């Protein structure tokens with residue numbers, strides 16, 4: 008490999024939310040942090056170089072993107088997913104969660120129902136509730152270590168609650184599904200049938216494991232693109248979350264107008280110059296790095312799979328099809344969630360995300376972020392084994 012993903016980069020004392028706030032967030036000092044979704048790998052050299060060049064210039068005035076930025080995006084999405092984006096569709100926001108909150112306010116009124124599929128990335132429910140909308144859950148079905156969608160419940164929930172907006176997580180965090188064309192098509196048809204707008208959060212789209220391909224929901228049918236806000240960002244893919252840049256695509260002109268109007272009400276206009284610079288550099292030059300990263304992550308996943316099989320068979324790996332977040336089923340240990348958290352945090356010395364944070368169906372699970380050097384993962388699983396055995 009050209010890039011060294013085994014290298015340990017010290018992150019303590021760098022104002023890292025993952026490393027520097029254990030005590031403040033109620034965890035003992037010294038826990039191995041494998042929770043929030045950022046990676047312990049340096050961003051590609053092409054991004055670092057572009058940022059250094061920008062810093063050397065020394066002027067950080069208001070910025071806006073130009074044609075070269077859009078071309079970088081166009082080439083990336085076309086190469087990765089065969090998706091042909093148009094310049095007028097693009098609206099930039101400081102983050103995907105920011106865009107989700109904006110869309111909730113732009114397309115629904117107070118008290119309107121918004122549908123999500125739990126267990127799911129917890130800011131989905133937080134965004135709905137914080138904006139005084141009604142949270143409706145179509146719980147994913149779990150059987151034999153795999154998650155599927157209960158479509159009849161999905162439609163029932165839409166009808167019974169007069170759902171206005173559906174937030175799709177694709178690929179799905181935390182259950183790791185890369186939804187198939189058939190699944191996405193059924194969801195889209197149901198949304199069309201009942202006049203439901205779709206926010207498709209595709210921030211994990213670049214992370215799929217061999218045998219699985221991400222499909223852009225909005226690109227499946229022209230009718231879908233007309234009801235969809237597609238949320239993308241280079242921040243998961245290239246480890247840039249602190250630079251706050253995301254690219255939101257809204258083909259429907261009236262929806263775009265409403266979304267922009269809501270951004271104006273928030274007082275948001277131009278993007279952060281560092282985010283713009285990093286995004287363009289990453290999409291222009293980061294593809295070889297990403298290929299190697301994905302290979303490394305596949306190796307990490309192989310490690311987790313074989314460790315659990317050989318040494319902790321009572322813990323079930325929900326085989327991920329995408330994302331670097333792995334959903335582990337601890338239910339066979341027979342612990343309640345307080346006992347499970349105690350085992351993970353206090354006995355094993357790990358900081359993971361407890362399944363209950365992800366809502367309905369999260370009980371008995373923990374989410375672990377495997378985007379770290381393998382030696383860290385080995386240490387973490389050894390500690391887990393010790394804790395369970397004692």
Ligand SMILES: Cc1ncc(COP(=O)(O)O)c(C=O)c1O
Nearest residue numbers: 044102103104105128180208210
């Ligand atoms: C599904 C999903 N959406 C959005 C985000 C965060 O996006 P942002 O930092 O751009 O708000 C994450 C981060 O983990 C995520 O997993």
